[in-house]
Amino acid sequence: MEQPLENLIKQLRPGQDILGRWQQGEMAVSAVPGAGKSHSLAVAAAATIAREKLNLRRQLIIVTYTRSATASIKQKVEKNLAYLGLPPIGFSVQTIHGLALNIASQYPELSQLNLNQSNLVSPNSNHRLIKHTVNQWIDENPHLFEVLVEGRQGFGGEESEKMRRESIIRSELLPNLARTVIKEAKCSGKTPQSLAHYIDYTRDDYQIMAIASGLYKNYQNLMIENNFIDYDDMILGALKVLQNNEARKIWQQQIHAVFEDEAQDSSPLQVELLEILAKDDEKPHLEANLVRVGDPNQAINSTFTPADPVYFNWFCNLCSQKNCLATIAQAGRSTQVIIDTANQTLDFVNHQALKKSKNNDKIHLPFRQQYIQPVTQKNVNPAPFEKGLELHIFEHIYKTVEAIGKKIELIFAEEEHQKNHNLAILVREKSQGKFINDNLQYLQENYGINVTLIDENSTASELPQEILQLLQFIDRPHSPEYFHNALQILHKRELIDIPITSININNPEKFLYPTILEENEYSDNAFHTRKVVIELLQAKTELVHYQLIPYLAMALRYNQGELATTHKLSERIDRQIIGRSSLKTIISSLQELINSERFEVIETFEDDDDNPENIYTRCGQVTIMTMHKSKGLDWDYVFLPFINENNIPGSSYVPKNVQFLGEFNLPEVARGQLRYLIHQEKLADKITQYLSIDEAWEEAKKLKEYEEYRLLYVAMTRAKRLLWMATEKKAPYIWSFFQDNQDIDSLSSMSPCPVFNFFKNSKN
Known part of the structure; x- marks a missing residue:
């Protein structure tokens, strides 16, 4: 085993190899974008399993934050174990909430969570x-x-x-x-x-x-x-279980070590859970076997979720003092000019923050001072496409999207590029993505280039909305609105093939139950459509109402992931209306869920060799998505339009209707005050200061600005061979209200993002 293991670790680059050779204790790994941290983590996991002879009774736990990431890491670990000639056992890859649920559900009397009834x-x-x-x-x-x-x-x-x-x-x-x-x-x-x-x-x-x-x-x-629980209750329930000496001992004996991926996005509660699991109370003199891997410079969720990169930065600093901090600086993703641009962004933003700082505060800078370096081995980093970096200033947004289209035509004109390369347009707001998508559809029609808009929110809520609209139709088939909605869904799912405009929507009963003379005038498609719709209506009389949701999933020919999501949805509704079940209450509960919650779909990865990322990174495809959604992905060519000052970093908006309270956003002030107090407790063990409302608002504005610049940094570092950036002199002041009517005079005057200005001036 020693030689194959050494060969596996030798594949790792400087920085990565430190993680690969980890054996015990705490370790922080701070990795730059494109450094291959998931690959390194998978090698370190396989090496640990091999060295410690881990098995079904004693395992390595790998924790990450999305289901797609768990699938990807699991594949990589299994591949490395196969290389070592070992079976795919001795480890478990879970989301943090999945792990907490597992612990809490095994000890319901300790967790105080009745998961079957909640x-x-x-x-x-x-x-x-x-x-x-x-x-x-x-x-x-x-x-x-x-x-x-x-x-x-x-x-x-x-x-x-x-x-x-x-x-x-x-x-x-x-x-x-x-x-x-x-x-x-x-x-x-x-x-x-x-x-x-x-x-x-x-x-x-x-x-x-x-x-x-x-x-x-x-x-x-x-x-x-x-009888409700939320996701945080799962973790609190797991912590209650681990407060019990016997239960904690059992779990700690099962776990050799804990590896955490994307550690910059974890909350204090999540870290507390992992630290307990990584310890061995019977050996209190030993450190917890805890390896935390992340990149504070890619922390882009802290202003709208409780994720707070200050804790991972703090952990990195503690590990640095103990000489157990690894920095993976070499990244083979991007060409040199893109690496230089990302590093210059870091320097510029930190320098501007220091200039504004009253006390030369280097601890709370926007970026951790770590630079991306190219890989020292030859021909690892890709060669640039043309110059590798393009900076443009256009008169207005229509000129920008026109230039993007022409550049895409040029790139994909070569058959080799269309077959083997991919391309993304990353935007700050979803409405910007829709605007670009609408204006680039000609690429598909004229050149066969697939343009795909990724809208994560609509995807997540689409299935419950479909089920709701069909149930509304089944309940009230005489409603023209519900009849029209049902026909649209059936048409989108390719179950009917008839122009909806050819059907008299205002009289559903006339179409579904025609006279003999009217029926003789029906086309084959109309007959088929009528048959499909009537089958839906018959389900109401032939099935009990709680079977309707699973039936609709089968009738719409949902794929594996959609069927699993529908099953989850059906179970949720059934539990919610127990004792008062009827079609009306199902519809009412489903409507409330859609309006008041974000229902998470169940992901399955049947596409492109089970790689969930391939739907976003297919060769020859133009992917349009938000910068937030792009984290963890990369493309040969990346376009960043609309890099204007009011877009990035933007400004903290206070609606006029609440300005009677003051010139601040009260929820953000409360978050700022709360974090400030908790930081002192967690990091200094005592509270010595508090923030006034005005001070907390200034802090909130500063943190938003910092996060926006980190978001831009993430978007820039997705590019391999070409980074194309543009700003406009005229653009919508508020994109969410923008109407695409080609009216250039309705656009507002804009200034470039300060980072873009810096690049443009330094390149000239």
Whole structure:
């Protein structure tokens, strides 16, 4: 085994090999984009399994944050084990929530989670649970509510203004505040009682921590009453299990070590769970066998989720002091000019942040000071396409998309490029992607180049929406709206082939139950359509209502992943309406779920050799997606349009209807105050300072700006051979309201993103 193992590790580059030779203790691995951290992690995993002779009874646990990533890492580990002549055992790859669920479900009496009877919810601010939380808090705290209504600008006794403010606070402000602080607190392991403890450390007119703790307390009570759990409850339940000495001992004996991927995106609660599992309480003198791999410079979720890169940075600094920090700096993804551009971005943004810093704060810089280096071996980094970097300034957005189209025609004109190369257009907002997609459809028609828009939100909600619309039609087939929706779904799923415009939508019964004379005029396609639709209606009389959702999945010929998602959806609805089951309650519950939650689809990877990433990176395809969605992927050619100052870094927007409170966003202020207090507790073991409202708002704006620049950095480092960037003199001021009517005069004047300006000036 020694020689094959050494050969496997020798394949790793400098930095990667340190991870490959890990044997025990804590280790932080900070890797630059394109450094092959998942590959290195898989080699280190196989090497650990081989050295320690791990098996079904004692395993290595690998934790990551998406199902697609678990599938990819598992394949890589199995491949390395096969190279070593070992069976694919001795390890487990799981999402953090999957691991927590596994622990909690084995000990329901300890976790206090009845997973068979509980409904897993992921509520947004429109969820009835959040609304009830807010209404209950207002009833219990009329004085604090009145303070919010009064705001910083009194309403001068005007009853209409008072009512307007009360409505906004009740329906918008407090639901958003509740969702933000509850998620932040739970992910940091804070209870409502510990949040109430923070009241003594804050001094603001609105008593934000008092509001937050009250909302959190009501939320938790309502969760218990309704038998709901959320994703954080899974981790809290697992931690309750591990507080039991016997249960903790059993789990620690089963686990040799824990490897964590994408560690920059983890929350304090998640890290606490992994640290307990990686320890051995019977050997307290030994460090936890915990390896955390990530890149703080790719932390792009912390302003809208509880993910906080400060903790991974802190862990890296601790490991550096113990000489167990590995930095994987060599990356073979990009050509040299793209690497240089990414490194210059890091330097420029950090330099600007230091200039604005009052106390020369180098600890909380936007980027960790680590530069991407090319691989020292020859011919690993790709050669540039043309110059490798293009910077453009166009008069308006229509000129930009026209130039993109012409460049794509040029690139894919060569058959070799279309067969073996891929291309992506990455945008900051989904509406920008739709605009580009609409204006590039001619590439498919004229040149056979597939243009694919990836809209993750519509994909996630599409299936529940389809099921809902078909159930609405089955319940009320005489409705023209529901009839039209059903026909659209059947047409999209290729179950019918008839122009919907040829059907009299306003009289569904006339089409479905024609007279003999009318029936004689039907075409074959119309007969087939009528047959398919009537079969759907017959299901209502032939099946019990709780069988309708699975039936519709089969009738629509869903694929494996869609069938699994439908099964999950059906189970969720059945549990929610137990004791009051009917078609009406199914429709009502499904409608509420779509409006108030993000229902996660079940991913399966049947496409392109089971590689889930290939649907985004197919050769010859133009993929349009958001910068956030692009993380972890790469393409030969990457286009970044609309790099304007109001787009990146943008500005923190305060809606006019809440400005009576002050020139700030109250939920973001609450998040900033809460993080500031928790950081002191976690990193310094005591609270010595607090942030005023205005200070917290300034901090929130700064963190948003930093994250936007990291997002741009992530997008830039997706490119292998060509990075094409553009800014425009005229563009929509707010893209989400933009109407693509070719009216250039309606566009607003724009300034380039400061980073783009820096590049343009330095290249000239």
